[in-house]
Amino acid sequence: MHHCLLEIIVCPVCHGKLNYNKDNFELTCNFDHLAYPIRNGIPVLLKNEARQLPLDDRQ
Ligand SMILES: [Zn+2]
Numbered sequence: 001m002h003h004c005l006l007e008i009i010v011c012p013v014c015h016g017k018l019n020y021n022k023d024n025f026e027l028t029c030n031f032d033h034l035a036y037p038i039r040n041g042i043p044v045l046l047k048n049e050a051r052q053l054p055l056d057d058r059q
Protein backbone atom coordinates (compact mmCIF):
# COMPACT_ATOMS: atom_id res chain seq x y z
CA MET A 1 0.00 0.00 0.00
CA HIS A 2 1.26 3.41 -0.87
CA HIS A 3 2.33 5.51 2.05
CA CYS A 4 0.39 8.57 0.88
CA LEU A 5 -2.84 6.60 0.92
CA LEU A 6 -2.33 5.68 4.56
CA GLU A 7 -2.09 9.32 5.51
CA ILE A 8 -5.60 10.09 4.33
CA ILE A 9 -7.23 6.95 5.71
CA VAL A 10 -8.62 7.33 9.18
CA CYS A 11 -10.58 5.10 11.49
CA PRO A 12 -14.33 5.41 10.82
CA VAL A 13 -15.02 5.08 14.55
CA CYS A 14 -12.63 7.56 16.15
CA HIS A 15 -11.15 9.25 13.04
CA GLY A 16 -7.72 8.48 14.37
CA LYS A 17 -4.72 7.42 12.36
CA LEU A 18 -4.58 3.80 11.25
CA ASN A 19 -1.51 1.60 11.16
CA TYR A 20 -0.84 -0.78 8.30
CA ASN A 21 -0.19 -4.32 9.40
CA LYS A 22 1.49 -5.86 6.39
CA ASP A 23 1.65 -9.30 7.96
CA ASN A 24 -2.11 -9.62 8.24
CA PHE A 25 -3.11 -7.16 5.49
CA GLU A 26 -5.05 -5.14 7.98
CA LEU A 27 -5.32 -1.55 9.07
CA THR A 28 -5.32 -1.35 12.82
CA CYS A 29 -6.63 1.34 15.14
CA ASN A 30 -4.74 1.51 18.40
CA PHE A 31 -7.49 3.55 20.03
CA ASP A 32 -10.41 1.19 19.39
CA HIS A 33 -8.32 -1.98 19.11
CA LEU A 34 -9.93 -2.77 15.80
CA ALA A 35 -8.36 -4.22 12.67
CA TYR A 36 -9.88 -3.39 9.30
CA PRO A 37 -9.29 -5.92 6.54
CA ILE A 38 -7.76 -5.05 3.17
CA ARG A 39 -9.48 -6.95 0.40
CA ASN A 40 -8.04 -6.93 -3.11
CA GLY A 41 -5.92 -3.97 -2.11
CA ILE A 42 -8.90 -1.96 -0.91
CA PRO A 43 -9.23 -1.15 2.77
CA VAL A 44 -12.63 -2.09 4.16
CA LEU A 45 -13.26 0.67 6.65
CA LEU A 46 -16.45 -0.64 8.17
CA LYS A 47 -16.84 -1.26 11.87
CA ASN A 48 -18.97 -4.32 11.14
CA GLU A 49 -16.13 -5.83 9.12
CA ALA A 50 -13.42 -5.00 11.62
CA ARG A 51 -11.77 -7.56 13.83
CA GLN A 52 -11.50 -6.87 17.53
CA LEU A 53 -7.88 -6.92 18.60
CA PRO A 54 -6.85 -8.39 21.92
CA LEU A 55 -5.66 -5.65 24.24
CA ASP A 56 -2.22 -7.19 24.62
CA ASP A 57 -1.69 -7.49 20.86
CA ARG A 58 -1.63 -3.82 19.97
CA GLN A 59 1.25 -2.36 18.01
ZN1 LIG B 1 -10.45 4.09 15.90
